[in-house]
Amino acid sequence: MAELQKDPMTRGDFLGFGVLGAVVGAILTIPPAAFVLGPLIDTDVRGQSDVPSGPDDWFEVAPISEVPAGTEPKVFTVEFPVEQVYGKPEIQEESGTSSKEFTVPSAIWLSWEHEINADGTYGQNLRPSFLDGKSEGLSESEIEEIQSTLNVLSSSCAHLGCPVRWLIREGEGEFLCPCHGGIYNINGEYVAGPPPRDMYSYDFEVREDGIVYAKHQFDTGGDNGPQEPYVI
Amino acid sequence: MIGRIRSQAFETGKFLTDWMEHRTGIVTMMEHFLYEPVPKRGAWLYTLGSATLFCISLQFLTGILLLFYYVPTTDHAWNSIYYIMNEAYFGTLIRGIHYWSANFLLVVIGLHMAQVFFSGGYKAPRELNWVVGVALLLLVVVLAFTGYLLRWDQDGFWASVVGMKIGSYSPFVGGPTIRFLMGGDVIGPSTLSRFFALHVWLLPAALAPLIGAHLYLLRKHGVFGSEFEYSDRLAKLHERERLESYEQYEEDEGEPFTGRRDREDRE
Ligand code: HEM
Numbered sequence: 438m439a440e441l442q443k444d445p446m447t448r449g450d451f452l453g454f455g456v457l458g459a460v461v462g463a464i465l466t467i468p469p470a471a472f473v474l475g476p477l478i479d480t481d482v483r484g485q486s487d488v489p490s491g492p493d494d495w496f497e498v499a500p501i502s503e504v505p506a507g508t509e510p511k512v513f514t515v516e517f518p519v520e521q522v523y524g525k526p527e528i529q530e531e532s533g534t535s536s537k538e539f540t541v542p543s544a545i546w547l548s549w550e551h552e553i554n555a556d557g558t559y560g561q562n563l564r565p566s567f568l569d570g571k572s573e574g575l576s577e578s579e580i581e582e583i584q585s586t587l588n589v590l591s592s593s594c595a596h597l598g599c600p601v602r603w604l605i606r607e608g609e610g611e612f613l614c615p616c617h618g619g620i621y622n623i624n625g626e627y628v629a630g631p632p633p634r635d636m637y638s639y640d641f642e643v644r645e646d647g648i649v650y651a652k653h654q655f656d657t658g659g660d661n662g663p664q665e666p667y668v669i
Numbered sequence: 670m671i672g673r674i675r676s677q678a679f680e681t682g683k684f685l686t687d688w689m690e691h692r693t694g695i696v697t698m699m700e701h702f703l704y705e706p707v708p709k710r711g712a713w714l715y716t717l718g719s720a721t722l723f724c725i726s727l728q729f730l731t732g733i734l735l736l737f738y739y740v741p742t743t744d745h746a747w748n749s750i751y752y753i754m755n756e757a758y759f760g761t762l763i764r765g766i767h768y769w770s771a772n773f774l775l776v777v778i779g780l781h782m783a784q785v786f787f788s789g790g791y792k793a794p795r796e797l798n799w800v801v802g803v804a805l806l807l808l809v810v811v812l813a814f815t816g817y818l819l820r821w822d823q824d825g826f827w828a829s830v831v832g833m834k835i836g837s838y839s840p841f842v843g844g845p846t847i848r849f850l851m852g853g854d855v856i857g858p859s860t861l862s863r864f865f866a867l868h869v870w871l872l873p874a875a876l877a878p879l880i881g882a883h884l885y886l887l888r889k890h891g892v893f894g895s896e897f898e899y900s901d902r903l904a905k906l907h908e909r910e911r912l913e914s915y916e917q918y919e920e921d922e923g924e925p926f927t928g929r930r931d932r933e934d935r936e
């Protein structure tokens with residue numbers, strides 16, 4: 438090595454090269470890196486989402502009267518709009534370039550919570566009984582009761598995201614994932630198979646008019662680690 | 670008459686090749702590239718590397734052709750492929766080749782790798798070519814993954830969702846990588862743009878120079894197991910055995926070896 442250095446480097450040179458190298462390196466790498474990592478900065482560091490999920494961004498799922506009263510869920514599709522790359526909606530509208538909005542069509546299973554017996558069979562159906570006579574004009578306490586007993590589940594399997602289906606077997610139903618056989622009960626709780634946790638449930642609310650609204654937000658915690666629904 | 674034309678054409682051809690050879694050395698280079706001694710035994714297995722290269726070349730050629738019609742936006746991706754399949758002349762053929770060659774590519778690249786592994790072709794001095802080969806394999810796998818989403822049909826879309834979901838389980842890097850690929854926290858228009866940029870620009874651009882390095886290293890060391898290599902190795906082995914037997918002699922007899930004698934002769 439030593440022979441290679443015809444001109445020995447002084448400490449000043451070394452410092453100079455180091456500082457210059459760092460500055461030039463930063464100028465060359467930071468802009469392109471930030472350019473391609475932009476969405477990562479937005480979603481991870483600044484906590485933004487591509488799906489509007491502010492305080493006012495509730496999307497209608499279904500009227501409460503359409504949730505089956507028995508031990509059976511029903512699926513509804515909600516199209517959550519996605520705001521990515523195509524710019525502000527107002528500008529798009531004004532320029533008329535693309536009126537088509539991109540959405541994440543999400544299948545949502547609605548059902549009433551059930552008590553689960555020790556042997557895994559279903560116990561009491563917790564559906565509020567006042568719903569037999571009315572489905573709108575709900576009072577505050579009624580809404581609260583509904584919200585604590587309604588299951589609002591994402592159809593995306595907590596394992597690898599395949600859509601689960603409802604399957605009746607021996608008179609009792611369960612959610613079965615077609616991909617690797619994950620099984621959940623009517624409350625979306627894990628029963629068998631590879632999924633590491635329960636099904637994801639949406640943040641939702643019920644209003645006086647008896648309609649269920651959901652946000653594109655999920656309970657991401659759970660006993661088996663904080664897996665997030667990265668792709669739904 | 671015919672004879673004269675023929676000899677004139679021959680002269681002209683010779684003149685042109687000489688001219689090029691002088692200025693570029695192309696003839697020597699071609700000779701170097703095209704003639705490669707390979708072992709007689711299992712010679713066909715040595716075509717697996719060329720088969721891989723052939724499939725990759727097909728991918729490049731048909732991929733570039735597809736780009737004349739393919740539109741990488743969520744509104745038009747599916748429709749543009751529909752157009753390729755139903756309206757464009759030979760569209761079914763071009764896209765079919767891209768699709769099937771991608772599948773065959775993954776098969777032959779695996780067989781090629783297996784051949785190198787089982788023949789021990791990765792051993793010194795060819796370790797680095799194995800490393801380059803692994804990088805090539807990974808690039809091709811990612812290319813196949815990113816290409817599938819470009820169809821933007823139910824099949825490609827959900828396969829990509831499941832693929833990304835699998836990736837998202839990797840500790841630490843999983844989540845950020847997937848968000849980088851999706852361009853956000855859900856799959857959407859920017860996911861398609863990103864997969865397109867990767868599939869058509871970044872990954873092929875990374876693939877090409879690595880293929881160059883792979884071939885350069887191959888030419889530098891020759892195909893493993895060529896006849897020269899065997900005779901070379903055998904000669905070295907014999908030489909080593911000879912030296913060892915001298916040492917053994919000195920150890921046993923306590924005197925230097927001076928000539929070729931068997932022990933019995935000296936008794
Ligand atoms: C090793 C290299 C490559 C592999 C393994 C590969 C693989 C694939 C695959 C699996 C698809 C989906 C095809 C289908 O399902 O119909 C695809 C699509 C596509 N690829 Fe490639 N590809 C490669 C190189 C390239 C290159 C170099 C280009 C262009 C420069 C390219 C351009 C495209 C385009 C435009 C499509 C969308 C059209 C379609 O889906 O048929 N590909 N690729």
Ligand code: FES
Binds near residue numbers: 597616617631632
């Ligand atoms: S994706 Fe549902 S069990 Fe694997």
